Amino acid sequence: MSAMTMPVDAAASARRILLVYRHSPGLLASSLLVPVAMVGVFGYVFGSAMNVPGGGYREFLMPGLFALVALNAVMPAMVGGARDAGRGVTDRLRSMSVSRFGLLTGQALADLLVAAVVLAPTALVGLAAGWRIRHGLGPALGAFGLLLLFRFACGWVGTALGLAVGKEDTAGQLAVLTIPFSMLTSAFVPTGGMPGWLAAIAEWNPVSAVVEAARQLFGNPSAPGSAWPAQHPVAAALGWCALLLALAVPLAVRNFARAGR
Amino acid sequence: MSDPVIAVRGLGKTFGATRALDGLELDVPEGAVCGLLGPNGAGKTTLVRILATLVRPDRGEARVCGHEVGREAAAVRRAIGLAGQYAAVEEGITGRENLELLGRLHHLGAVKARARAAELLAEFGLEEAADRLVRGYSGGMRRRLDLAASLLTRPRVLFLDEPTTGLDPRSRREIWSAVRELATQGSTVLLTTQYLDEADRLADRITVLDRGRAVADDTPQRLKAAIGTLVEVTLPEDADLERACAVLAVLTGGAPAVDAGQRRVGAVSDPARPLALPRLVRELDAAGVVALDVALRTPSLDDVFLALTGAGAAEKTEAAA
Ligand SMILES: Nc1ncnc2c1ncn2[C@@H]1O[C@H](COP(=O)(O)OP(=O)(O)OP(=O)(O)O)[C@@H](O)[C@H]1O
Ligand SMILES: [Mg+2]
Numbered sequence: 001m002s003a004m005t006m007p008v009d010a011a012a013s014a015r016r017i018l019l020v021y022r023h024s025p026g027l028l029a030s031s032l033l034v035p036v037a038m039v040g041v042f043g044y045v046f047g048s049a050m051n052v053p054g055g056g057y058r059e060f061l062m063p064g065l066f067a068l069v070a071l072n073a074v075m076p077a078m079v080g081g082a083r084d085a086g087r088g089v090t091d092r093l094r095s096m097s098v099s100r101f102g103l104l105t106g107q108a109l110a111d112l113l114v115a116a117v118v119l120a121p122t123a124l125v126g127l128a129a130g131w132r133i134r135h136g137l138g139p140a141l142g143a144f145g146l147l148l149l150f151r152f153a154c155g156w157v158g159t160a161l162g163l164a165v166g167k168e169d170t171a172g173q174l175a176v177l178t179i180p181f182s183m184l185t186s187a188f189v190p191t192g193g194m195p196g197w198l199a200a201i202a203e204w205n206p207v208s209a210v211v212e213a214a215r216q217l218f219g220n221p222s223a224p225g226s227a228w229p230a231q232h233p234v235a236a237a238l239g240w241c242a243l244l245l246a247l248a249v250p251l252a253v254r255n256f257a258r259a260g261r
Numbered sequence: 262m263s264d265p266v267i268a269v270r271g272l273g274k275t276f277g278a279t280r281a282l283d284g285l286e287l288d289v290p291e292g293a294v295c296g297l298l299g300p301n302g303a304g305k306t307t308l309v310r311i312l313a314t315l316v317r318p319d320r321g322e323a324r325v326c327g328h329e330v331g332r333e334a335a336a337v338r339r340a341i342g343l344a345g346q347y348a349a350v351e352e353g354i355t356g357r358e359n360l361e362l363l364g365r366l367h368h369l370g371a372v373k374a375r376a377r378a379a380e381l382l383a384e385f386g387l388e389e390a391a392d393r394l395v396r397g398y399s400g401g402m403r404r405r406l407d408l409a410a411s412l413l414t415r416p417r418v419l420f421l422d423e424p425t426t427g428l429d430p431r432s433r434r435e436i437w438s439a440v441r442e443l444a445t446q447g448s449t450v451l452l453t454t455q456y457l458d459e460a461d462r463l464a465d466r467i468t469v470l471d472r473g474r475a476v477a478d479d480t481p482q483r484l485k486a487a488i489g490t491l492v493e494v495t496l497p498e499d500a501d502l503e504r505a506c507a508v509l510a511v512l513t514g515g516a517p518a519v520d521a522g523q524r525r526v527g528a529v530s531d532p533a534r535p536l537a538l539p540r541l542v543r544e545l546d547a548a549g550v551v552a553l554d555v556a557l558r559t560p561s562l563d564d565v566f567l568a569l570t571g572a573g574a575a576e577k578t579e580a581a582a
Contacts, residue, residue, distance in 0.1 A: 005368055012365040019362075020353035023394055088349030092410070095313040097338040098366050 006102035013106030014113075021114060028117065031072065035065050035122040042188060043129050052190060055221030062123075062131035063143070063214035064187025067207050069118055070151035071182055073111055074158040075175045080107075081162025081252075082171035090163070090256060100256050104249075108155045115151040119144065134219030143217035146237055150210045153241045156248035163255035187211045190223030191230070203227035206240035213237040266291045266326055266418055266449040267312065273320030273473075274307055281307040282318070283473035289451060289466070294444050296464030296481075297453040298562075300570050303470040305453040306346050309422045312451070313343045325418055342416030346423050346453075348407035352396040356387050356406050359395060360413065367414050374413075381409040385435060401428045408436060412443065419443060421452040425459060437463055457562035467562070471570040481562060488560045488568055489513075489532040492541065495554040496524045505550045512536055512544060524553075529560075529568075 021028055039058070042065075047057040084090045093103060123131075133140040165171045184201055185208040191199040202208055203225040212233030215222040229236030267289035274282040281304045289295045297305050310316040311323055314334040322329060328336040350359050357378055364374025382391045385405040390398060395406065408424055421440070425433040440450055440463060454460050460467055461481050469477040469484075477484055492513060494505050502519060509517040509528040513536065517528035530536040538557055545552055560568075 008368060009366060012362050015365075016351060016354065016358075016362050019358055020351070023353055023355075088345045088347050089351060091310075091313075091315055091345050092343060092349040092363075093366070094315055095338060095341060095343040096363075096366060097335055097368075103366075 005097075006099040006105075009099045009102035010106030010109065013103040014110035015106075017107055017110035018113065028114065031069075031114070031118050032121060034072070035069050035118065036125050038065050038068070039122075039125050039129050046188075050189070052221050053223055056130055058126075058129045059131050060215070060221045061188065062126040062129075063218060063220055064185070064211045065122060065126070066119060066143075066147050066214055067150065067185075067187060067210045068182050069115065069122060070147050070210065071154055071178060071207055073115065073151045073154040074161075074178050077107070077111065077155045077158025078162035078165070078174065079168060079171045081159045081255075082165045083162075083168040085163050085166040086168050094257065100253050101249075104156075104159060104252050104256060107159065108152055111155045112148055112152055115148060119147065131220070132218075135217060139217040139219070143214045146210065146213055146217070146234070146241075149241045150206075150237065153244040153248065156252055157244055160248045160252035160255055163252060181205060181207050185211060186223075186225070186230070191225040192223055199225050200227055203230045206237070206244065209233055209236035209240050263291055264327060265289055266293075267295075267451060268324045269308070269312075269321070270323075271321035272308070272311065272318050272323055274304075274311065274316065274318050280473050282311070284321070285470070285473060285475055287468055287475055287478070289449055291449055292444060292447050293465045294440065294450045294452070294463055296460035296467045297451060297470060298455075298457065298460055298467060298566055299453075299470030303570070304473040305470055306422055307473075308470070309343075309345075309420045309451065309453060312337075313341060313420050314338055340417045342411040342414060342419045344408045344411035344419075344421050344424055346426075348400075348403040350395050350398075350403055350406050350410070352394065354395065355392050356395055356398070356402075357382060357391040359406060360410060363410050364413050369413070377413055381412060384439060385409045386432070401432050404428055405432060405436070408439070412439065415443065415446065415448065417448055419448055419450045419452075421450065423453055423455060425454070425456065433459070457566055461562050469566065469569045476569045477565070484565045485560045485562065487532055488529060488565055490530045490536055491527065491558040491560055491564065492530055492536060493525060493527045493554075493556045493558065494541075494545065494550075494552050496526070497551060497553045499524060501550045501552075502526060504548050505545065505552070508544050508548050508550065512541060530557075 043058040043061050047061065050057040052060040162171050165174065185205050186202055187207065191202045194202060204227060209229045212222060212224055212230055216233055224230040265288040267287065269285055269287040272282050272285040285308065299305050307316065311318050312325055312330060314330050314337050317331055325337045326340045330337050360378035360381060361374045364377050365371060369377060382388050385408065387402065387405060390402060395403065404427060411419060425436050428436065444450055464481065466479065467481050467484055468475050492509060494509065496502060496505060502524065505526045506517050506519060509526055513528040513530040514534065515528050517526050519526050542555060
């Protein structure tokens, strides 16, 4: 039964997310504003003092900002999941004959559309700031595909956490947990200048793997570290996405089924 | 007689050290409106959540339309509608969109979902607000939207957890008529409420829950009759209070309650020994009591509630033991 209704349930669930964005254009505007502002702040303010091997700093920076856009899926998914669980929306859905996996997949897919809408103008701003695609269309599409895959995985992680937390306020406070993931990376600076232990952490950070993979596929300057993920960024990024999905998807479905117990 | 639509046997649920349900038994026949009463924490919401497949019981068995709520949850879900204790609506979209989306999730299809949403919005007086964001709705409007959502499929069994809490009198009436209409169409309704007049008006049968058990289960009329008659004597001066007390004690076989400030003595007559007004007046007269006012009153559901639950009931059971 619920397996058959999965596409319908996913579509309805995706529709809900998109309707929320349609009614609150400010939501989209603010998720757009962040990366664009970062191009300015990091690209021009800090970037003026930065030197990276093999090209300009802004070209180095852009894949990092793309990856942060992908990471930014965690927070809204977490707050949304917690809100639904806390306000009884999850209860209502659980009392209905719907596919739980379908509901959650629909949300995650809708969020991909949102991500695409944010990534496109960010890329345009990047192009204006000197970022370039140097290895042709195929690898570039691969890079964007990888960024969206990472966004998808991050959305599931957020949903799983949010449903487990079950309180909107608490989920909002937990948002600080994403800060180390966005800061301890090779997104802004090469890991070469960090103390060894810090460089190791940064290089094993999934965000760094995605950043390095995107740099490689776009043909942008990079300064990969010595850790395995830094040496094999595409494989590492795919591996991280697979691992996150393998953990977060079943966990999210389980937490959905248990919410409010 | 057909099988009960809701059948609960020895149901138990413990949260940590709290026994929310403690060996509950309950049968609700098809087409009935069953009112679930009980003090805060009695276990009403827990029961509703178990029946709606949201919580697994620790002990016992619960069936809805013959399906066991744990093993056959999918079949139960297809038969039920639920409006929980707190309005479960998406704030970031409009009321109409809320209903249409849930209609789609009930697999009505887009066209039917739209039509049904429009119908319910009209029925619950939400037409004007239909295309506004729910974020701007008042509490009562959210509640009504939530109730409308529980009726999308005209479910065979409807669970309403305090459906009219926080609603204005007109909205309460709208809810009542919607519930009654659903029941005349053959649906079974289980509703919890803190408003005893609501249970009195709406319910064919009432179950009173206290500390996770059903302490009474009957029609409102019979529950009231089972309490007996309330006797009240108001006196012009304090001097007669004691004598009036003595008379009432003899007549009712109970311990009268004295309200010295109001100079009033009240007692509950034993239902097995009906008390007639003339006799009461005669006996008071014979004892030399001059009364300002003598009244016999049929108990309200409030009296039933107070007699059956809480501290008063606990004392009685202890005294009986
Ligand atoms: N998820 C939970 N975790 C811990 N305790 C719970 C949980 N749900 C209910 N309880 C406890 O179980 C008991 C019964 O709660 P329930 O919500 O069923 O009562 P109720 O009759 O609906 O009360 P009210 O009239 O206040 O709504 C209470 O003591 C409550 O604290
Ligand atoms: Mg309750």
